[in-house]
Amino acid sequence: MGKLFGTDGIRGQANRPPITPETALLVGKAVAKYFAGTDRRAAFRRPCAVLGKDTRLSGYMLESAITSGLLSMGMDVLAVGPMPTPAVAHLVRSFAADCGIMITASHNPAEDNGIKIFDRDGFKLSDAATDALEALILGPELPREHVANAMIGKARRIDDARGRYIEFAKAAIGNLPLSGLKMVLDCANGAAYAISPAIFRELGAEVIVCGAEPDGTNINENCGATHPETLCRLVVHHHADLGIALDGDADRVIFSDAAGRVVDGDRIIGMIALDARKRGVLKRNTCVVTSMSNLGFHRAMKARGIEVITTDVGDHLVIEAMREHGCSIGGEQSGHVIFMDFVTTGDGIITALHVMKLMREQGKTLAELADFMTPFVQKMVNLPAARKLPLQEMPRTQAVLAELTAALGDSGRAVVRFSGTENKLRILTETETAAGTEMWSARLLAAAEADLQGGSPC
Numbered sequence: 001m002g003k004l005f006g007t008d009g010i011r012g013q014a015n016r017p018p019i020t021p022e023t024a025l026l027v028g029k030a031v032a033k034y035f036a037g038t039d040r041r042a043a044f045r046r047p048c049a050v051l052g053k054d055t056r057l058s059g060y061m062l063e064s065a066i067t068s069g070l071l072s073m074g075m076d077v078l079a080v081g082p083m084p085t086p087a088v089a090h091l092v093r094s095f096a097a098d099c100g101i102m103i104t105a106s107h108n109p110a111e112d113n114g115i116k117i118f119d120r121d122g123f124k125l126s127d128a129a130t131d132a133l134e135a136l137i138l139g140p141e142l143p144r145e146h147v148a149n150a151m152i153g154k155a156r157r158i159d160d161a162r163g164r165y166i167e168f169a170k171a172a173i174g175n176l177p178l179s180g181l182k183m184v185l186d187c188a189n190g191a192a193y194a195i196s197p198a199i200f201r202e203l204g205a206e207v208i209v210c211g212a213e214p215d216g217t218n219i220n221e222n223c224g225a226t227h228p229e230t231l232c233r234l235v236v237h238h239h240a241d242l243g244i245a246l247d248g249d250a251d252r253v254i255f256s257d258a259a260g261r262v263v264d265g266d267r268i269i270g271m272i273a274l275d276a277r278k279r280g281v282l283k284r285n286t287c288v289v290t291s292m293s294n295l296g297f298h299r300a301m302k303a304r305g306i307e308v309i310t311t312d313v314g315d316h317l318v319i320e321a322m323r324e325h326g327c328s329i330g331g332e333q334s335g336h337v338i339f340m341d342f343v344t345t346g347d348g349i350i351t352a353l354h355v356m357k358l359m360r361e362q363g364k365t366l367a368e369l370a371d372f373m374t375p376f377v378q379k380m381v382n383l384p385a386a387r388k389l390p391l392q393e394m395p396r397t398q399a400v401l402a403e404l405t406a407a408l409g410d411s412g413r414a415v416v417r418f419s420g421t422e423n424k425l426r427i428l429t430e431t432e433t434a435a436g437t438e439m440w441s442a443r444l445l446a447a448a449e450a451d452l453q454g455g456s457p458c
Contacts, residue, residue, distance in 0.1 A: 004134050006421055007313070011106075012114070022065075026143070027101075029072060029145065030137045030142060031070065032047070032049070033145070035047060035119075046075070047074070048077065049098060050078045050100040051079050052079075052082070052085070052087065053082060055189060055190055056248075067079070070155075071153035073147055074153050077153060079157050080161035081157070083162070083165070084191045084347070086350070090164075099119060101115060101118075104248060106251065107224070108248070110219045124315075169199050169349050169353060173354060176203070178205040182205070182208075182239070184210065184234045184240045184242075184243040185197060185207050186210050187209065187224070188219060189211050189212065189215075189218045190219045190220065192349065193212040193214055196349050205356070219248045224245050224247050225254040228254045231245040232261065242356070252334055253335045253348030254334075255355065257365065257370065259367060265336065266333045269337060270301065271369040272329055273287045277306055286308070288322050289318070290311050292333045292428060293310070294378060294430065295412075296376050309330075315338065318336070319344070322338060377437040379437050380426065382424045382426055383452070385425045385452055391418075394416075394448065397448045397451050427444050427448060
C-alpha cells in the first residue's frame, strides 16, 4: 500500500484499496492512538471522536469499520450520521471531543468514498499529523495493539447533533430574518439533504428544494455544485432571487443569480471582502485564494486596495495561510469559502447565509453584488491520467507553458497540475479572449497527452 493521504484526506474507489474496511479499521485504531496519546485531558476522561458521513452506500461499511477501530483502542465514538463536513468540524468543539472523522468523497461520484480527519480545534490535520497517522497505519505494530476489555470504548448516536449545528449556523448571521427571499436549494443528494432546508426555512426564506432524495448511489449525480446547470434552470423557472448548490458533503457552494447565471467562489469571496473592507472589519485588509482564482479577481481586488495572498490548490492550504497571516476571508473558486471568524473549514451553508445577509442588508440582487470584476476567459480541461508524472518530466507541456508566458505576460496564464483526489491532470488556461483561451488550451492538451503517452504532440 502506498501513500494514503492526499490533499483532502484519504480518498478512492469504495471497497478498493485504500478505501476498504481493513484500512478503515486501521485508520480508526491509528486516530485513537494518536489523539489519545497527545490529549492533555486524557488523565481526566475517556477520549472521544465525533464520526459523521455523507449519503454514500459505502458509508455504512466504513462507519462500522472505523468505529470498531476507535473502540478497540479505548476511544468513545459520538456518531452523528449524515452530516455536512463543516458540521462535524463544529461538533468536535461543541462536544469538546478529541477529534472528528468525516466519511465522504465530497464532490466525487458515488462509487468513491474517503476519510477526512479534524483535530480537537476543528481544523484539518497538518502535514506532520497526517504523516504520523500514516506511519501508524502502514506500520507493523498497530494490527496487534489492543486495550484491556474494561478499557474498550463505547459508541452512541447523538440525537441533538443536527439541532446544535442548525443553531450555530443561524447564529453566524445573528439569526437575521431572511423572509422575502425566494431561493432554490440543491442539496446534491448529499450530507446536507435534511439539515440545510431546515436552516433556511427557520430563518424565513422561501425554499424550493431539489437534490434531496439520496438513495446511496445518486450523490452528486447531475446535481449539486459540480452540475449547477440544473440549479440555474430551476431558479429561472421559479422566478427565485437566487440559487444555492451544495456539493456532496456541503463544504462548498456555487450560486445562481436570478437570471440563471453561475456565481462562483471568486465572486463570493470578492463581494464579502469588499463589504468587510467597507465596514473596516477585513483583517489585514487581505484575502486568501488559490492559484485557480481568475486574474480578473486579482485585478478587481488590487483596484480596490485589497491585498491577495495566493496558495497552491487545496482549501487546507488556504486555511493554513489564513491562520499564518491572521486573515478572516479566503477560499477557492470552486466554492470552498472560509469565514475564519465563524468556522474552521469551508462551509457551504454558512457561506450562503452570509451572501443572503449581504443581499438583505445592502438591498441588492446577487447579480449586483457579483458585478465587481471583469473575468478573464477561463477553460478547465480534465485529462484522465493513469500515471502522475512529475511536471518537470513533461517536456512538451513545459515548452508550451514557457511559450504562453512569453507571449501573454500579465494578460494570461495556465496552471497545470495533477488532482490530489482523482486520477486526472487538470489544465486551466486563462486569457482575455475566448479565442486565445481556446487556442492555448488545445495546445496544452495536445502536449500533455503526448507527455503522458510518451509520444509526439499532434
